[in-house]
Amino acid sequence: MGVRDAIGDVKDELISMQSFLVDADKKGTINEGEKTWVANVRDLANEVEDVIDQFMYHIISQQTGGRSAREMVLINNYIEGTSSKDNHKWIVRRSESSLFLKENELVGIENKRQLIMGWFMDGEPHQTVISIVGMGGSGKTTLVANTYNNDDEASKSSRLEFHELQIISKNTGELFREEMYLLVLDDIWDTNVLDEIKVLLQDSCLGSRIILTTRKEDVACYHLGGKHHIHHIQLLQKEEAWELFCKKAFSSSPNGSCPWEFKSFAQTLVGKCEGLPLAITASGSLMYSKNLSQWNKIYSNLNWSLSKNPKLEAVNKILLLSFNDLPYHLKHCFLYCSLFPEDHGI
Known part of the structure; x- marks a missing residue:
């Protein structure tokens, strides 16, 4: 009853709570008071979801049809559709450029460089x-920086033939129509940005080149x-x-090789990085000059917790x-999955 x-x-x-949390996620928290407020609302929302989950489990376990079936539809309708479409928030992003490696x-x-240069030239x-x-x-x-700065003849000639331009305002559109240019757009996250840039880029048949880096497939496929x-x-x-x-980690060792007493530990650590250069570089730097x-x-x-290791802060x-x-x-889906131990079946 009731x-x-x-x-x-x-x-x-x-x-109401979920709407508040979505808005807070878009805006970002400013001070400790807001962080505490958001955390309290999130905890309460989780408790409410737990109550609904228990109720649904009870109904399903009854399997009596009739009213129970109608209640299940009611609950599902309440839960679905509560998430709103997030607008992309543009935040200051830290580029990987601070992690450039020396040539050696x-x-x-x-x-990879030869492939890019083939397209480029x-x-x-x-x-x-x-x-x-x-x-x-x-x-x-x-990869882009190394391709541009490489000292082979193709790279030298490309730097002589192209003009590097920085987009400052809409007025630079005239420059893009009159000059052959090389434009590098690094770490682009949103096609809306490319919509604005496309207005400036009118193909003048001069053979200009645009290099774009991104984490997102839709941005990579955008037609400029x-x-x-x-x-x-x-x-x-x-x-x-392993070479990286x-x-x-062992640049000070003879021939830069791994001492035998560290090899088992080092191989396990490299395996955890799963081929990601950023993680390999950071963890190698972390282990440099460490004793057994x-x-x-x-x-x-x-x-380990990344936040507790200053040398891994960039990662x-x-x-x-x-x-x-x-x-x-x-975000919630990702965090739920992260609760399971490594290699545990979900």
């Missing part, structure tokens, strides 16, 4: 767009005009990952951008 009305009241409260530390980049008289797409820390920006190439960054192979790690006791301590606690910040970019409901 359950339908009570569930209706709960539904209204839950929708680069691993597995030569073939194909002699096409019209505008060519090269999109490089991959997850955060996979080496997109490093002219010929379009897409390169998906592949993570490092096992041998490449050794260059960072320190290695053993880290090995015993591989699932935390760059990968956190991908999480922050998720829609509100997918």
Whole structure:
């Protein structure tokens, strides 16, 4: 008796709390008071969801049809559709450019560079767009910077023939129509940005080139005009990952090789990085000059907290951008999945 009305009241409260949380997620918290307020509302919303889950379980366990079936439809209708479509919030993003590697530390980049240069120097008289797409820390920006700064003859000639321009205002559109240019758009997250840039870029048949890096497939596939190439960054192979790690962790060792007493620990650590250059570079730097006791301590606690290791802060910040970019409901989905231990069946 009265359950339908009570569930209706709960539904209204839950929708209000979820709307508040979505708005807070878009705006971002400013001070500690707001953080506490948001945390309290989130805890209460979770409690309400738990109550609804228990009620649904009770109804399903009855399996008596009739009113129970109608209640199940009622509950499902209340739960579905409560998440709103998140608008993309533009935040200050930290680029991977601060993590550029020295030329002698680069691993597995030569073939990628040759591919990009082939597209870059194909002699096409019209505008060519090269999109490089991959997850955060996979080496997109490093590849572009290395291709541009490389000292081979093709790179030298390209730098002489192209003008580097920086978009300052809409007035620069005239420059793009009159000059042959190389435009690098690094770490683009939103096609809305490209909508605005496209207005300025009118193919003048001078053979200009645009290089774009992004984590998002829809941005990589965006048509800016002219010929379009897409390169998906592949993570490092096992041998490449090991080579990069050794260059960072054992640069002071003879020939930069891994001492035998560290090899088992080091191989496990490299395996945890799963071929991601950013993680390999950061963890290698973390282990540099550590003694066997320190290695053993880290090995015993591989699932460390990124925030507690200053040398891994860059990994935390760059990968956190991908999480922050998720829609509100997918953030919760991701966090639920993260509750399960590694390799545990979900």
